[in-house]
Amino acid sequence: MNDGRLGKLSRNTLFFYMLWLLLSQSYNVFHMVLGFVASFGVALLNTEPGNSRLEKVRWLRMLAYGPWLVSRIIQSGIHLSYLILHPRLPIDPKLIRHQTSLKGEAGIVLFGNSITLTPGTITVEVNSDELLVHAMDDASADDVTSLRMEQRIAENFEVRA
Secondary structure, X not given: OOHXXXXXXXXXXXXXXXXXXXXXXXXXXXXXXXXHHHHHHHHHHHOOOOOOOEXXXXXXXXXXXXXXXXXXXXXHHHHHHHHHHOOOOOOOXXXXXXXXXXXXHHHHHHHHHHHHHOOOEEEEEEEOOEEEEEEOOHHHHHHHHOOHHHHHHHOOEEEEO
């Protein structure tokens, strides 16, 4: 393990341990040792080697993405409620294979999770740069097929080699 990875592992362990202490509020020896071991394990599993591609997050744009996603969740929830309450139940379920142009893992994960959070759609599978999405109807799939959500997410990341 090189010094860069060791430093990142130490920082991640410290971050997770502080979070553990804050959330658990148990300061006896057993819980503090357990928290440190768990924090180290999580940090070890999530600290990548130093030669990986880096993604720079554009935090101000990410802050703007949150309210946009919430608005999409509300709109989709209203649409899905309409489908469910309509006497004819006008659903047209489909599976969509979507080839994403997002390059970094964090962007693809955020994309898949955003799809799943939006009522009427769920990310069934992710393979490299292809997502399999289940949608209740065409309107539910619109954020994915129109590339609107993917473009919003791409604005949040800058992938560097």
